[in-house]
Amino acid sequence: MDDYYEKIADYLDGEMSEEEKVRFIEALASDKELALAFKVYRTIEEEMPLLEKSKVQNEALKSTLQSLNKQYFELETPQPAKVIPLYAGKVFKILATIAASIALVLITYFGFFQPKNNIQVLANSYFKENLQHLNQTKSDPADTLQFGIAGKIKKRNTAQDSLQLGISAYNNQDYNKALKFFQKIYKNHPELSEAEKYSGFIFLATKEYDKALQAFENLANIKNTPNNPGLFLQALTYMQRNQVSDKQKAKQLLEQVVNNQAEGYKEAEQWLKKF
Template identity: 30%
Template sequence: MNTDLETIENYVNGQLNADERARFEAALRTDPALADALTFYMLSKHVAREEAHAVRKAELDVLRRQTVPAPPFWSAPMRWVAAASLVLLLGLGWYFFQSANGPANSELAVAQLTDAYVAQHFTNLSTDMDGGSSGSKALDSLKQGINLYNKGMLVEADVVFQDVLKRQPDLESALTYAGITSLRRGNYDQAITLFHRLSQRTDLVSNPGTFYEALALLKRGQPADKGQAERLLKKVVEKRLDGKKEATTLIETLK
């Protein structure tokens, strides 16, 4: 999809209409270059905010340190006016400093990055999977669940994946697909539990469980979730787990 910077900016700022937003998010799922462009845009905005933060803080520090002695001919009322003006200026500077760098902007950026990842990677499940030693019955059930999921029948797919987990609680594919289905359905508590169980598998060559658990925590958004998600994302980066690139971007945006 040939999408310019203005379209990406309008998407981030919520200025696309419903049809335009749907087309943009559909393109995100199939166009890695567009997803990278959105990620770069969000990270660039974060860096710009940090630089503006530093500049404003330096300017305010200089202003606070300035002491201008009142000329002898200044009357008491004039000194009060000058003092009030300085207080007002400092107050306005602090207000704009907070507005440009407040937590709401960071949280919005994180939410948009998380939604973009989910839209790109979790809209469809791949039918090319490693069944391992799961057995033909479990493999057939997983394929059935995937087909249901890809048709948008998330409730039915969830039933199939959960049934597989009852028989094989530690099956990697079932934990992954059931967790993703729970995440898409907004059942974040269950998604977090399933992804955590997946992350405990130490015998896997590739394991996205820790990164997916962090995504589910960010989506749930309870008071302690942001801190826990950040700790998991740092673990992903430090141990070079699946999702390292995306985790790095999210950590920068969480600051």
């Protein structure tokens, strides 16, 4: 059996000479065991990469398993034939290999991809629907120069203008330009916490998760901010990154959000049901 798979691998990898290829193809036509082993090898080779795509769905898995079942387990009614114990033993090994392959598909899907998809899909969908495009406030032309009390001139709020320019760049996915606006604003006007929050959004969009976590931690540490979204956004970042221990960190943060009734607590309540 091992010799079969070595030959199959050599054939598929193009490591056979032309003469060896001809002999192998002839053997496939005449040797039922080799032909079945070839099907098993190709099935594993072709089906497993499908599970490596982030959009694996249950129906796809079901279809894969049904396909394997049809190909290898719904065998035709056997014709009367001479019983050869050695052949039966080889068939058993082949079927055992198929069963192991199906088990590997199940373990790979349910043990790795499915849990990961659950929280990442939630986080990615939330980002796309709520954070990928920001609302803008139109500037009031009459606000350029105004006469205040005792005829004093009030200057235009340039920080707010810069914030709107940054938002415009963000919506156009010009993230480098937007980040320059937001970082400069937050440095000169730390009271404008939106600038730090929007910087975090940029890092989420560019998948720079460590920087996003730092921005949202800074946001969470700002005192006297009603319904501070910092904790919720940190949890969102952990869910999107989804490295080892990130799921537990996200869960703990979401629980804090719910307990504090902070911004995002309704989503947090729903997401916690998925953990």
